Amino acid sequence: xxxxxxxxxLLVYGLCFSQxxxxxxxxxxxxxxxxxxxxxxxxxxxxxxxxxRLDVEIFDAQKAGMTQxxxxxxxxxxxxxxxxxxxxxxxxxxxQYFGTIAATDLPVLLSAMxxxxxxxxIEQREAYVRKRFDKILPPGVWSDSVTVQGYMGAVKSGAxxxxxxxxxxxxSLLYLKQAAPDRWLELAKGVAAMxxxxxxxxxxxxxxxxxxxxxxxxxxxxxxxxxFETAFQLRRQYRPGG
Numbered sequence: 157x158x159x160x161x162x163x164x165x166l167l168v169y170g171l172c173f174s175q176x177x178x179x180x181x182x183x184x185x186x187x188x189x190x191x192x193x194x195x196x197x198x199x200x201x202x203x204x205x206x207x208x209r210l211d212v213e214i215f216d217a218q219k220a221g222m223t224q225x226x227x228x229x230x231x232x233x234x235x236x237x238x239x240x241x242x243x244x245x246x247x248x249x250x251x252q253y254f255g256t257i258a259a260t261d262l263p264v265l266l267s268a269m270x271x272x273x274x275x276x277x278i279e280q281r282e283a284y285v286r287k288r289f290d291k292i293l294p295p296g297v298w299s300d301s302v303t304v305q306g307y308m309g310a311v312k313s314g315a316x317x318x319x320x321x322x323x324x325x326x327x328s329l330l331y332l333k334q335a336a337p338d339r340w341l342e343l344a345k346g347v348a349a350m351x352x353x354x355x356x357x358x359x360x361x362x363x364x365x366x367x368x369x370x371x372x373x374x375x376x377x378x379x380x381x382x383x384f385e386t387a388f389q390l391r392r393q394y395r396p397g398g
Contacts, residue, residue, distance in 0.1 A: 188254045189266060191216070194227075194242035197266035201240075201274045204331070207382055208278060210238055217241040229273035231280035238277030240270065264336050268328040268343075271383075275327040278384045279320060283307050294319055295392060314360060322363040323391050325351070326370060330383035333376065344371045365396035 202212035229240045282288045289302040333340040348367035355362035377386040
């Protein structure tokens with residue numbers, strides 16, 4: 157459901173976290189992720205999804221005849237599983253970008269990216285399977301007359317793209333806070349800055365109004381509540397103009 161642009165943005169999102177010395181690459185810079193690294197990242201996100209009773213199936217995008225850059229995901233309405241695709245073939249320019257990331261940062265960044273993608277499946281399940289439109293639609297939009305077809309039409313029109321990206325970005329920030337608490341603030345600011353800086357080129361992916369508010373509030377997932385459920389709540393609580 158999400159375009160390839162979303163996955164490209166996730167790649168750039170990771171690059172914004174790196175600490176590159178002037179005139180060079182970071183120490184212990186990494187190369188383009190291997191299949192093992194990509195699978196490990198998805199498996200980490202799959203563990204989070206399993207707690208939500210959502211199975212994750214992993215596919216090689218190249219073998220599936222797809223040209224996804226890095227990660228992409230969609231919910232299967234047949235199996236109910238989240239199908240996550242990884243790309244082992246670098247597109248033009250991607251290898252040099254990964255060279256700016258410190259090898260020690262790569263695992264947590266890839267897992268945050270995979271968590272972003274799994275979050276899209278979580279929201280799709282709420283819409284297409286559970287029909288919980290009061291939970292997933294922006295405040296003021298929900299009504300008893302909303303149907304799956306109507307929701308699908310809104311998604312295809314692009315009207316909910318920023319709303320959906322906000323949820324996925326918030327979930328990835330919450331993951332980073334859990335997985336890398338000592339570096340969370342730095343990493344979170346990198347995500348927000350990237351979204352803001354690319355707003356002119358991709359305005360529909362500018363989730364920074366949410367992210368800056370959440371960073372300032374030092375928001376956490378409550379004890380015994382999943383980061384996905386928290387992301388749903390924070391998306392509404394910190395929505396622009398809310």
